[in-house]
Amino acid sequence: MILVIAEQRNGKLNRATWETIAGAQQLAAGADLVVALPGSGVGEAAAELAAAQVKEVVTIESSAIESYTPDGYTAALQQAIAALSPSLVVLPHTYQTRDFAPKLAARMERALVTDVTGFKAAGADTAFVRPMFQGKLTADVVPQGPAPHFVTFQIGAFRADQAAKGAAPAPVRAMSVTVDGSAIRQKPEAPFQEARQAVDLSQAERIVAVGRGIKGQEHMAVAQKLADALGAELAASRPICDAGWLPMERQIGSSGQTVAPKLYVALGISGAIQHVVGMKGSRTIVAVNKDADAPIFEVADYGIAGDLFEIVPAIVAELAK
Amino acid sequence: MKIAVCIKQVPTREWQPRLNDDKTWIREADASYEMNEPDAYALEEGLRLKEKHGGEVVVCSVGPARVAQVVREALARGADRAIHVEDEGLGSADAFVIAEALGAAMKDEQFDIVLTGLQSDDQGFAQTGVVLAERLAMPHATIIMEVQADPSGGALRVKRELEGGWFQWVAMPLPAVLTIQSGINQLRYATLKGIMAAKKKEIRKVAAASSAARQKIVSLYVPEKGKKTQMIAGGAAEAARELVRRLRDEARAL
Numbered sequence: 001m002i003l004v005i006a007e008q009r010n011g012k013l014n015r016a017t018w019e020t021i022a023g024a025q026q027l028a029a030g031a032d033l034v035v036a037l038p039g040s041g042v043g044e045a046a047a048e049l050a051a052a053q054v055k056e057v058v059t060i061e062s063s064a065i066e067s068y069t070p071d072g073y074t075a076a077l078q079q080a081i082a083a084l085s086p087s088l089v090v091l092p093h094t095y096q097t098r099d100f101a102p103k104l105a106a107r108m109e110r111a112l113v114t115d116v117t118g119f120k121a122a123g124a125d126t127a128f129v130r131p132m133f134q135g136k137l138t139a140d141v142v143p144q145g146p147a148p149h150f151v152t153f154q155i156g157a158f159r160a161d162q163a164a165k166g167a168a169p170a171p172v173r174a175m176s177v178t179v180d181g182s183a184i185r186q187k188p189e190a191p192f193q194e195a196r197q198a199v200d201l202s203q204a205e206r207i208v209a210v211g212r213g214i215k216g217q218e219h220m221a222v223a224q225k226l227a228d229a230l231g232a233e234l235a236a237s238r239p240i241c242d243a244g245w246l247p248m249e250r251q252i253g254s255s256g257q258t259v260a261p262k263l264y265v266a267l268g269i270s271g272a273i274q275h276v277v278g279m280k281g282s283r284t285i286v287a288v289n290k291d292a293d294a295p296i297f298e299v300a301d302y303g304i305a306g307d308l309f310e311i312v313p314a315i316v317a318e319l320a321k
Numbered sequence: 322m323k324i325a326v327c328i329k330q331v332p333t334r335e336w337q338p339r340l341n342d343d344k345t346w347i348r349e350a351d352a353s354y355e356m357n358e359p360d361a362y363a364l365e366e367g368l369r370l371k372e373k374h375g376g377e378v379v380v381c382s383v384g385p386a387r388v389a390q391v392v393r394e395a396l397a398r399g400a401d402r403a404i405h406v407e408d409e410g411l412g413s414a415d416a417f418v419i420a421e422a423l424g425a426a427m428k429d430e431q432f433d434i435v436l437t438g439l440q441s442d443d444q445g446f447a448q449t450g451v452v453l454a455e456r457l458a459m460p461h462a463t464i465i466m467e468v469q470a471d472p473s474g475g476a477l478r479v480k481r482e483l484e485g486g487w488f489q490w491v492a493m494p495l496p497a498v499l500t501i502q503s504g505i506n507q508l509r510y511a512t513l514k515g516i517m518a519a520k521k522k523e524i525r526k527v528a529a530a531s532s533a534a535r536q537k538i539v540s541l542y543v544p545e546k547g548k549k550t551q552m553i554a555g556g557a558a559e560a561a562r563e564l565v566r567r568l569r570d571e572a573r574a575l
Contacts, residue, residue, distance in 0.1 A: 105452075133332065185493050186493045189491065239503070273445075297550050314560070315561040
């Protein structure tokens with residue numbers, strides 16, 4: 001049996017959960033699939049999950065895990081996994097999963113393969129496909145040691161709308177677990193948003209995004225001119241915002257905004273996975289990068305391998321004609 | 322405060338991958354190396370904690386002899402001493418093996434806080450810090466953007482980054498393990514004085530504790546292109562003209 005660990009906050013499901021269900025359905029190929037939802041008072045979200053074509057939905061309930069903490073989730077899920085005894089545990093590769101899954105796997109002495117984009121047979125084993133070296137290489141990885149192995153699916157690797165729905169809702173069962181609240185060492189405060197997102201890049205029709213290849217803040221004007229010529233918003237990959245060359249609110253990627261404009265122009269962006277997950281849904285992607293082997297060219301529709309400081313002004317000039 | 326910072330040596334960003342003969346790992350001897358970027362931010366945060374609260378910064382690293390390069394760099398930036406778990410086979414080790422090697426080498430030091438980057442730029446597991454916390458029986462928090470430590474009160478409050486521009490403060494007791502997000506601070510670079518001073522600092526070499534691999538790479542390769550990317554060749558003006566034409570006529574994106 002394959003167990004999917006669903007993710008909710010305040011009873012609202014994380015969209016990546018449905019992607020993970022879709023991926024797990026492909027992996028299960030008809031074998032049993034169970035979805036577990038940790039939390040407290042998560043009945044509504046569980047009913048929503050029951051629409052999926054799965055054997056059952058199990059809520060992992062304890063008042064001690066009403067708010068997420070890695071200590072609480074590790075204790076709760078260790079008990080649930082022992083009781084359900086799956087052969088494989090699959091999770092979405094969210095920031096929350098990254099926070100507790102390594103601890104849970106270490107506690108249970110089991111292998112954890114993260115950031116998986118696909119799977120394939122490797123002899124009698126299943127190999128999980130994942131990026132390495134900032135996306136320059138891809139690895140087929142076989143988890144070692146006893147089952148259950150843990151696997152996290154990268155955001156966007158599977159499509160939420162391809163999750164198969166059942167003819168009738170799956171049964172929902174509540175499993176209560178004993179979590180000692182006083183043993184939870186992390187005391188979380190309420191989540192908050194820092195900047196009043198002055199720019200909502202998700203609504204932009206065109207985006208020009210800048211990466212490390214721009215080299216210095218004094219060169220940002222080169223990209224700004226192209227953005228002006230295209231009527232586009234200017235955005236950037238994380239290192240540019242870290243350096244303060246553009247405000248954090250203009251960051252695209254897993255820690256910033258997720259966008260899907262009509263046109264996305266990536267200038268000097270290598271295409272590390274943390275950036276690509278935020279923009280790969282764009283309708284048309286153009287990449288300009290001096291490294292012809294940069295991973296950004298794998299997601300681009302049009303690529304120019306060359307010096308952006310020559311090419312971008314030439315594009316601006318061409319657009320002015 | 323007794324501060325540990327775990328750093329990893331990874332191939333540089335400019336490195337062009339070359340595979341070994343059985344295509345299960347890179348040709349390590351051909352690569353040039355640098356400090357993993359998120360670990361550099363963790364080191365900077367450790368140095369700032371020391372400046373504020375006193376104590377020492379101990380840099381810890383696992384890997385072959387070549388790792389001494391980034392260890393020396395960390396010492397030159399201001400770390401006080403280092404622990405190097407040296408083993409020629411550990412360059413390709415998985416996160417569990419690395420965390421167990423670190424844990425065994427660090428457990429008797431009684432650190433007040435352990436910092437490391439949120440993930441490495443080579444294998445990118447995003448697991449080592451959290452597994453290390455479990456092995457050291459310390460609480461942890463990941464993807465940290467601000468650290469407020471109160472060593473005399475044994476307390477810690479940190480700002481975690483959540484997805485999509487959300488954050489959360491989390492409090493926990495010391496000692497604790499934090500994985501640091503890039504951009505948490507502005508990095509300092511080594512001064513000539515620092516480089517000279519680093520030569521006299523202690524690097525304690527430790528043999529690796531043996532632990533079983535949890536992951537096996539059966540194949541490593543250049544990614545298959547998911548999309549049909551049209552590469553546009555020619556000089557800048559020519560390529561620009563062709564790109565604009567295709568964006569207008571084919572993609573209808575203009």
